[in-house]
Amino acid sequence: MSQPQTARQATPRHYLMCRPTYFDVNYAINPWMDPDKPVDTDLAIEQWDNLRRLYLEHGHTVDLVEPLEGLPDMVFAANGATVVDDKVLIARFRHRERAAEAPAYHRWYTSHGYAEVASAEYVNEAEGDYIVVGRTVLAGTGFRTDPRAHAEAEKVLGVPVVSLTLVDPRFYHLDVALAALSDTEVMYYPGAFSEESLAVLRELYPDAILVGDEDAEAFGLNAVSDGRHVYLPETATGLAEQLRAHGFEPVGIDLSELLKAGGSVKCTTQEIRHRATA
């Protein structure tokens, strides 16, 4: 994909975020979490606020869901719901530690005028495992989201869902292994996927940006793209160069505190996609 680029266009996005007021690491549900390591909640808030302000400066809308005490992972708003064309599919969490986040997102959507808000029958960790690429949802399974949830998502959201199997526990959610860059382009870390899923990805996205070990381990794939800017952890410097070569503008973000819970930029950002109004 080394075509000369016409300038990439950013389009204004609508994000839902949750301030890390009660952020902490006091349980371990992924290999990055170590409850014995100290966490600086004030610093987490400052770093998170910096990302929120950047989104606003770039013309995006950021709505906030109220953080709840006792839910230290609620800052990872991507896990709360998946929204396509105003159809909202609420998460159902794999671990009881996070279960109470789902009703909070349900309340947020129903109280903000969304008419089609569905509770899930099967475990699905929303945009942690569901990545919307144009009119397709790429859906992860293997660690969190139940494979049966994929058909449920297809039915509720009304768009085709492509199942992908994750095999490396460090990349326990799809959104730490793959990111959408535009409606047709993705980047991913091949080592995170089963052979069958890799074959599917190669077929669908022959020109995808393939990301190396170091950038993947730095959570470089936990990125958000507005079509031009790609917000990603600032330590993923090799990936930033790759993105630049493809005409994107990488925006390095420091979320080092949230990384202690195994999350970064994309995890904190849920995208609300509205039906196009003609």
Ligand code: ARG
């Ligand atoms: N500690 C959280 C968990 O393990 C981190 C979630 C990160 N979110 C994401 N979308 N990958 O559930």
